[in-house]
Amino acid sequence: MKTHLEKTIFIVDDDPFWQSVLSQVLSDMGFKNIQLFNNGKDCLDNLHLNPSLVFLDYQMDETNGLEALPHIKSKNSNTNVVFCTSFEDLNVAISAMESGSHEYLLKSRATKTEVTRILTSLN
Helix, strand or coil, X not given: XXXXXXXXXXXXXXXXXXXXXXXXXXXXXXXXXXXXXXXHHHHHHCHHHCCCEEEEECCCCCCCHHHHHHHHHHHCCCCEEEEEECCCCHHHHHHHHHCCCCXXXXXXXXXXXXXXXXXXXXX
């Protein structure tokens, strides 16, 4: 059985800076299996890796976060999804939560403390 820190985490975002920041926060917390994807399509093509957690960006080329989210949840309903965006949009937040997102994370508020709070709420 995999320990908490060995579980697969996907970061799905077309912003390499955000990928780097979030990946570093998770690595500093001890997570080892972090997969990076630049768009929703690549994420969906790799769901066979059975991620426990997906940090999913809203605005991306090809397949955006709201399009990818139902496919992620249909593949494995136990996969936790944290919907990430730079935009404070209540309608997007509601849509994400209704589609199965566990949490809605504004990138401007993404501190190590906030990521820790989210990860703690998943257990």
